[in-house]
Amino acid sequence: MQSGSTLEKLPTGKDSDRVELDRARKALGTIILGKDSQIALALSCLLARGHLLIEDLPGLGKTMLAQSLSRVLGLSFRRIQFTSDLLPADIVGVSVFRQGKGEFEFQPGPIFAQLILADEVNRATPKAQSALLESMEEYQVSVDGCTRALPNPFFVVATQNPADQIGTFPLPESQLDRFLMRLELGYPNEDNERELITGEDRRSMLEDIEAASSPETMIRLQQAAAAMHMSDPLVDYIQALVRQTRESPDIDIGLSPRGALALAAAAKAHAFVEHHPGVFPDDIQAVFTAVAGHRLKPAGNTTYRSAAELCKHVLDTVAIP
Amino acid sequence: MARARGTDGSLLDSLPWTLFALAFSLAPHVLFLPWWITVAFFACGLWRFVIERRRRPIPSTWFRALLAMLCFLGVLATYSTISGVGPGSALLAIMAALKLLETRKRRDQFVLLFISIFLVMSSLLREQYLWSLPYLVVAVFLIMTAWLRISSPTGEKARRSFSTGGRLVMYAAPLAVAMWIFFPRIATPFWSVPMDTGTAKSGISDTMSPGDISSLSMSDAVAFRVTFKGDIPEPRNRYWRGIVLTNFNGRTWTSTDPYATRAHEQVVYEANPVEYSITLEPTRQIWVFALDMPASWTLQRTFMGPQQQLARSVPIDQRTKYDAVSYIDFRTEVDLPRQARNFYTSVPESSNRRTQELARSMRAEARSDVAFIDAALKMFNEEEFYYTLEPPALGSNPVDRFLFDSRQGFCEHYASAFAVLMRAAGIPARIVLGYQGGEVNPMGGHMIVRQSDAHAWTEVWLEGIGWRRVDPTAAVAPERIEVGRSGSMFDGVAADWGFSAPSLWVYQLQMYWDAMNAKWNEWILGYGPENQDKFMEWLGMDNPDWRKMMLTMIGIVIGIVLLISLALSLRYRPPKRDRAAMLYGKFVKKAGIVPATGETATVYASRVGDESAISPANVAEITNSYLEARYGLPNQASLERLEAAVSRL
Numbered sequence: 001m002q003s004g005s006t007l008e009k010l011p012t013g014k015d016s017d018r019v020e021l022d023r024a025r026k027a028l029g030t031i032i033l034g035k036d037s038q039i040a041l042a043l044s045c046l047l048a049r050g051h052l053l054i055e056d057l058p059g060l061g062k063t064m065l066a067q068s069l070s071r072v073l074g075l076s077f078r079r080i081q082f083t084s085d086l087l088p089a090d091i092v093g094v095s096v097f098r099q100g101k102g103e104f105e106f107q108p109g110p111i112f113a114q115l116i117l118a119d120e121v122n123r124a125t126p127k128a129q130s131a132l133l134e135s136m137e138e139y140q141v142s143v144d145g146c147t148r149a150l151p152n153p154f155f156v157v158a159t160q161n162p163a164d165q166i167g168t169f170p171l172p173e174s175q176l177d178r179f180l181m182r183l184e185l186g187y188p189n190e191d192n193e194r195e196l197i198t199g200e201d202r203r204s205m206l207e208d209i210e211a212a213s214s215p216e217t218m219i220r221l222q223q224a225a226a227a228m229h230m231s232d233p234l235v236d237y238i239q240a241l242v243r244q245t246r247e248s249p250d251i252d253i254g255l256s257p258r259g260a261l262a263l264a265a266a267a268k269a270h271a272f273v274e275h276h277p278g279v280f281p282d283d284i285q286a287v288f289t290a291v292a293g294h295r296l297k298p299a300g301n302t303t304y305r306s307a308a309e310l311c312k313h314v315l316d317t318v319a320i321p
Numbered sequence: 322m323a324r325a326r327g328t329d330g331s332l333l334d335s336l337p338w339t340l341f342a343l344a345f346s347l348a349p350h351v352l353f354l355p356w357w358i359t360v361a362f363f364a365c366g367l368w369r370f371v372i373e374r375r376r377r378p379i380p381s382t383w384f385r386a387l388l389a390m391l392c393f394l395g396v397l398a399t400y401s402t403i404s405g406v407g408p409g410s411a412l413l414a415i416m417a418a419l420k421l422l423e424t425r426k427r428r429d430q431f432v433l434l435f436i437s438i439f440l441v442m443s444s445l446l447r448e449q450y451l452w453s454l455p456y457l458v459v460a461v462f463l464i465m466t467a468w469l470r471i472s473s474p475t476g477e478k479a480r481r482s483f484s485t486g487g488r489l490v491m492y493a494a495p496l497a498v499a500m501w502i503f504f505p506r507i508a509t510p511f512w513s514v515p516m517d518t519g520t521a522k523s524g525i526s527d528t529m530s531p532g533d534i535s536s537l538s539m540s541d542a543v544a545f546r547v548t549f550k551g552d553i554p555e556p557r558n559r560y561w562r563g564i565v566l567t568n569f570n571g572r573t574w575t576s577t578d579p580y581a582t583r584a585h586e587q588v589v590y591e592a593n594p595v596e597y598s599i600t601l602e603p604t605r606q607i608w609v610f611a612l613d614m615p616a617s618w619t620l621q622r623t624f625m626g627p628q629q630q631l632a633r634s635v636p637i638d639q640r641t642k643y644d645a646v647s648y649i650d651f652r653t654e655v656d657l658p659r660q661a662r663n664f665y666t667s668v669p670e671s672s673n674r675r676t677q678e679l680a681r682s683m684r685a686e687a688r689s690d691v692a693f694i695d696a697a698l699k700m701f702n703e704e705e706f707y708y709t710l711e712p713p714a715l716g717s718n719p720v721d722r723f724l725f726d727s728r729q730g731f732c733e734h735y736a737s738a739f740a741v742l743m744r745a746a747g748i749p750a751r752i753v754l755g756y757q758g759g760e761v762n763p764m765g766g767h768m769i770v771r772q773s774d775a776h777a778w779t780e781v782w783l784e785g786i787g788w789r790r791v792d793p794t795a796a797v798a799p800e801r802i803e804v805g806r807s808g809s810m811f812d813g814v815a816a817d818w819g820f821s822a823p824s825l826w827v828y829q830l831q832m833y834w835d836a837m838n839a840k841w842n843e844w845i846l847g848y849g850p851e852n853q854d855k856f857m858e859w860l861g862m863d864n865p866d867w868r869k870m871m872l873t874m875i876g877i878v879i880g881i882v883l884l885i886s887l888a889l890s891l892r893y894r895p896p897k898r899d900r901a902a903m904l905y906g907k908f909v910k911k912a913g914i915v916p917a918t919g920e921t922a923t924v925y926a927s928r929v930g931d932e933s934a935i936s937p938a939n940v941a942e943i944t945n946s947y948l949e950a951r952y953g954l955p956n957q958a959s960l961e962r963l964e965a966a967v968s969r970l
Contacts, residue, residue, distance in 0.1 A: 152329055219329060231952045233899070277953030281921045316919045 017220050021273065023212035024072040031068045031205055032061055034192035038183055040273050041290050042069060046218070047225040047269035050180020050262070051136050051156040053121075053294065058161060060185045066117040066157040067206060073218060074211030075114035075153070080132075082124035084167060088131035092141040106143065111135055114151045114215055118158040122168040129171065132156065136178050153218050173253070173297065180262050181290040184308070221272075228268035229278040233321040237284060238263055240318045245296060248314065250304060253297040266291045281320045288315055332373050332427065338467040339430045340366045343417060345463055346437040349444035349456065350410050355399045358415050361392065365418035380422055389419050406446045413440055430471050437464050451834075451841040462490045495881050503874035505867035506850045527564050527606070529733055529754065529777060530573040530719075543602055544756060544775070545610060546839050547768040550596035556758060558649050560613040560778065560790065561770060563755035565628035567665065569744070571672030572719060574737065574752050588629060590616050593649035600642045600842055607632045610755060610770075612647035613790065619644045628751065629653070640842060653787035657749060665749030665782065668741055673720040676738070680745035690748050690783055694791060697742050701735060701796040704728075708798035732757075732794040736777040739793040749782035753790075764829075765836030901950035901960060904967045908943050911935070911970045922948055935970065942966045 021043070028039045042065060045052045054062045063079075070077035080091060093109030110116065111132070118132055135141045136156050140149045158179065160171075176182070188196065196202070213221075238260055246254030255263070266287040271279040292314075293307035304310040344366065351359050372379060380388075392415045393403075400408040417436040424430060441460045445453060466486035473482060545561075566574035595612055609623050609631035620643035623633045657665075668677060683700075687693035705728055712730040715722040720741045723734050736752050743750035757776035759768040778792040848856075857865035862873070909916060912929045920928075926944040930937040943966045949959035 219331070223331075229954045234952060277949050277956075280923075280948050280952050282923050285919075285921060316917070319918050320921060 017217050017224065018275075020213040020217050021221055025273070027072045027209055027212050028065075028068055031202055031209070032065055033195055034188050035061075035065075035185060037286065038065075038185055040270065041181060041183055041287065044225075044266055044269035044273050044287060045181045045290075046073070046153070046155055047222055047272060048180055048262075048265040049153070049222055050266065051158070051178060053176070053179040053182040054157065054159045054185065055162050055182055056159075056185045060187065062159040062185065063117065063119065064202060064206070065185070066115070066159070068209070069155075069157065070115040070117075071206060071209055072212045073115070074214045075155070075218070076151070077115050077117070078110035078113035079117040079119060080110050081119045082121050082128065084123055084125060086124045086128040088128055091128065091131045092135065092143055095144050104144075106146075106148075108148075111141060112148075112151065114153055114155065116154075116156045118156055120160060121158040122160040122170050124169065126169055129169065129175065132158075133175050133178050151215075153215055153222070173295070176294045177256075177258065179294065180266060181287070182294040183290055225269040225272040226265070228271050230264065230268060231278055234267075234279050234281065234284065235264075236321045237281060237318070238267075240321070241284070241288065241292075241314060244314050244318050245292065248317075250299050250302040250310060250313065251296050252299045255292055255295055259292065259295045262295075263287065263291050285315055328373050328376055328379060328425070330373060330376055332424070332430070335427060335430060335471040336370060336373055336424075338470045339424075339433050340370065340421075342434060342437045342464045342467040343421075343440075346440040346460055347414055347417075349447075349453075350414055350440065353407065353447060354411050354414060357395065358411050362414055362418040365421050369421040369424065379425060385419065385422055388422070389416070392416070392419065406443070410440070410443045410446075413443060427471055431468070434464050434468050434471075437467075449846055451838050454845075458490060458494075461493075462486050465489050492885050495885075496878055499877045499881060500874060501848075502853075502856070503870050503877065505870040506848070506853045527566075527608070527754075528573055528575045529566055529737065529752065542772045543835070543838075544770045544772050545599050545601040546835075546842075547597050547599050547759065547770065548766070549768070550598075553761060553768065554595055554612070554649060557795075558613075559757060559759050560753075560776075560792075561610045561756040561759075562613045562615070562630065562753055563608045563610050564753070565626070565630045565780075566752040566754065567628065569668060569737075569741065571669040572717065574740075587654045588614060588616075589652040590614070590648040591650040591652060595647050595649060596644070597647075598642060598644040600640060600839070600847075601637060602640055603638050605636050605638055607634070607636050609633055609637070609643075611645050613649075614651045615645050615647045617646045630753075640846065642843070642847060657782055662749055662782075665751060666744045666747055668744045673718050673741060675721045676724055676741055677745040679724070680742045683742075684746035690746075693746060693748070694743070694781065697739060698791070698793060698796040701739075701793050706735075706797050708794070732777045735793040735797060736779050739791065740779045743779070743781050751780050753778055753780055757792075762832045762836050762839070764832045765839050767836075767839055769835055899951060901947055901963060904963050905943070905947045905951070908947075908967050908970065912940075939966055939969060 025039060025043060028043075029036055032039060042052060046069070054065065056062055066079075067077065069075075080086075089109065091109050091111050093107050093112070095104040095106050097103075098105050116132075121129060121132070131141075135150060139152070139154055140147050142148075160168075187193075241263070242255045242260045244254075245251050248254070263284065267279050267283045270283040270287050274280075274283065276283060289308050289311040293311055296307060296310060298304065298307070298310055302310070304313055344363070347359070347362060371377070393412070396408055396411045396415065397403060400411065402408055403412060413436070417433065417440065420433055420436065424433065438461070441457065441464070445457075463486075466482050469482040469485050470479065564576055566576050568575045594616070597612065599610065601610065609618070609620060611618060611631055614629060615625070615631060618631065620631075620633060620641065622635060623631055623643075626632055670677075683696055684693050687696050707729045708731060709729045710731055712723075712734060713727050715727065719734075720738050723730055723738055740750040740752050754775070754777050756770045756774045757778070758774045759770040761768050776794070778790060778794065780788045780790050782788050853870075854865050857870065862869060905922070909925075912933045912935055914925075914929055914932060916925045922944050926940050929935060930940045943963060946959045946963035946966060949956065950963050953959065
């Protein structure tokens with residue numbers, strides 16, 4: 001953390017903050033190749049003060065994305081590997097009796113960091129999952145009846161493997177709702193994969209990369225993103241999209257008002273990342289699948305095979321005002 | 322406890338607004354609160370601001386609890402009670418300041434703004450001055466603006482918040498006026514504000530010890546205002562009777578009277594009736610002032626005492642208005658019983674002996690009582706007596722000291738000495754405390770009587786004539802009695818008297834202010850049950866009672882709300898069909914490609930660029946300026962760019 005006095009000297013205008021954000025985005029692009037739209041989405045998610053769920057097969061760079069995010073944004077980073085024997089105390093910390101002092105001392109758990117990577121979150125028992133999810137919602141943890149605030153900013157990047165079904169506890173809808181976005185990274189294209197194979201080792205690149213931003217900048221960026229202008233036609237557009245998810249015969253459970261709020265917040269942050277003068281329809285469409293995909297429950301008889309297809313269908317049926 | 326974290330500086334932009342609103346709402350209290358509360362208040366404000374600026378942590382719970390306890394004890398120690406307006410507002414102010422120290426979020430500041438409103442309201446419990454109304458309006462406006470600032474998204478201009486705050490206050494104004502007019506006033510209020518027990522009585526005290534106090538306070542505060550129905554009496558007849566002092570113990574005159582139960586002396590009212598009404602400022606005493614000699618008055622529970630003094634059975638705690646008729650020319654009962662005669666001539670044998678000897682020798686020389694009185698007045702007039710507001714202290718036997726040594730004093734000294742002379746010579750005498758004079762306000766046409774007009778004079782009883790007023794001060798300083806105070810004589814007489822001499826326009830300003838205050842008292846503060854009933858009848862409501870008024874009020878309030886809503890909804894113009902959308906429609910028509918449902922302008926542009934004849938540069942220009950004009954902040958430049966690009970097609 002920087003001291004207060006150096007903070008005062010920084011120019012307070014948005015421009016310097018923006019420059020840092022652009023630099024961070026560029027740095028991320030050099031490590032995660034060919035995934036610019038996902039990087040923009042991940043940054044938007046953090047700017048909208050949201051938590052991120054990355055769902056993909058192993059080896060596609062989930063962990064790398066989380067680590068490089070913390071690195072370039074200058075956030076403190078902790079990784080929690082979720083296993084079936086993980087206990088809540090392993091996440092939030094425990095009070096330990098100190099013989100010398102004769103009193104209990106709190107040993108903060110890995111949750112006390114600005115960016116948490118919750119790896120394979122669906123492997124842990126619901127009890128351990130809920131310890132994480134509670135802290136995501138409340139920005140604080142309660143241990144031994146004492147409430148402790150988490151650092152600010154505080155982000156959780158959770159990963160889960162959709163293919164692996166044995167011995168997992170899939171997150172229920174209500175808890176998926178805590179994540180602002182769900183991303184899928186997917187395979188890299190031929191050229192990028194070639195560069196991965198022949199190029200420098202990504203892990204050592206990560207070691208060398210410098211922080212492009214700071215937590216204080218992040219807080220200011222979050223405020224600026226929330227203040228993005230959204231014109232009336234686009235509020236109508238969001239409402240129309242939400243209505244469509246509720247009325248479509250292909251969807252059992254549509255977006256909740258919280259989902260609509262999440263959509264608006266994510267779109268604003270995306271517009272901010274993309275340097276748009278206001279939220280564009282493109283911003284809403286860009287974040288729609290990531291924000292809505294995990295919140296929708298497809299109907300049993302639907303012909304759409306994935307949430308992404310379903311979302312695409314919704315976008316294709318609602319006119320842009 | 323976890324290590325206390327510093328504040329994140331997120332309140333830095335909203336905190337000054339809250340602090341300013343709080344400070345503004347404290348302003349009317351500052352004069353009445355102990356100094357340490359004001360100091361603590363501003364210290365807390367500054368402290369909180371520094372905490373936010375330096376990102377320091379907020380003080381711990383224990384520390385805050387300790388501070389709150391100390392402040393509570395401090396208020397208790399200062400006032401030795403916590404009930405009443407003074408301690409109540411002191412507690413409110415100091416707790417608001419402490420609340421600042423546990424303000425962490427934007428939301429917490431709303432609580433502080435609520436407290437501000439409460440502070441503003443509580444200042445009305447003390448006194449409702451003329452400036453209270455403008456102050457109230459400005460305070461509410463500022464608090465509303467602060468509220469809007471705190472709840473507005475970042476980036477809204479301060480000017481916008483101010484104008485919205487102003488509009489809100491404007492919408493509320495007719496509601497406030499309607500409620501003020503129609504809310505039923507009830508003669509006996511359901512609740513009352515406990516008066517501060519520490520508040521000193523103001524105005525004239527009901528004992529008099531010349532020589533104890535060595536200077537008279539020259540307070541410019543208004544004692545009462547008078548409106549005359551007819552001509553204003555001449556300055557020398559402006560004696561406002563108050564308290565009558567009858568007992569003298571050699572040093573102090575008091576009003577205790579063994580004849581209190583005796584029937585009133587009969588007063589014969591002869592000529593020159595004067596009709597007037599008085600608005601008396603609260604004195605917290607029972608005495609009621611009236612022009613010498615009152616014949617009838619409209620104040621309830623007020624009786625005329627044995628020495629023709631008016632008194633009310635309950636102290637005057639509020640500004641009180643009453644009408645009265647007085648007669649300049651009157652006579653009192655000629656007959657004075659022996660017992661009363663003895664009482665009005667008693668002087669302690671052992672004190673002021675030289676005065677008593679002087680009185681006896683002077684009486685022996687004079688042919689009659691009247692001649693003796695003239696001789697005494699002549700003595701005051703011709704020998705070296707001085708009128709001064711800062712006489713020396715006199716010690717025991719004050720009358721002897723005054724008559725033979727110091728010879729300097731003001732009305733109390735002369736009245737006291739004169740009454741002792743009279744009594745020693747066997748003439749019944751008593752002292753009247755009240756006001757003499759009064760200043761006519763040319764702006765309002767009314768007369769102002771100030772505390773500095775307080776006066777003491779004597780009344781003597783003469784065989785065959787009855788009680789007669791004799792003012793020995795007039796013999797020493799006739800200008801004190803003969804000339805009223807007015808602007809034209811400020812430079813001369815006033816300067817001699819030890820007033821500072823303000824210039825004429827300051828005087829006129831003061832008169833304007835006073836006239837406005839008089840009207841304010843009469844029309845706004847005086848709008849009580851009687852005036853309200855009268856006003857309701859004038860409006861055409863027969864037998865107004867509180868139910869009818871309440872219903873009328875509710876009806877009017879609903880009406881006003883509907884009217885305002887109607888006006889607002891009529892003024893609201895839905896935006897015309899977006900010009901940017903129309904221009905873009907032209908472009909789509911020209912391109913000849915139908916956009917798919919849910920296809921964004923960006924995607925459509927790439928399709929048009931590939932498939933139509935329109936130049937890709939123009940397509941990009943149109944798309945970009947369209948997106949900016951339609952979805953960005955309202956902005957004329959991009960609309961013009963779009964217009965230009967579409968016309969190039």
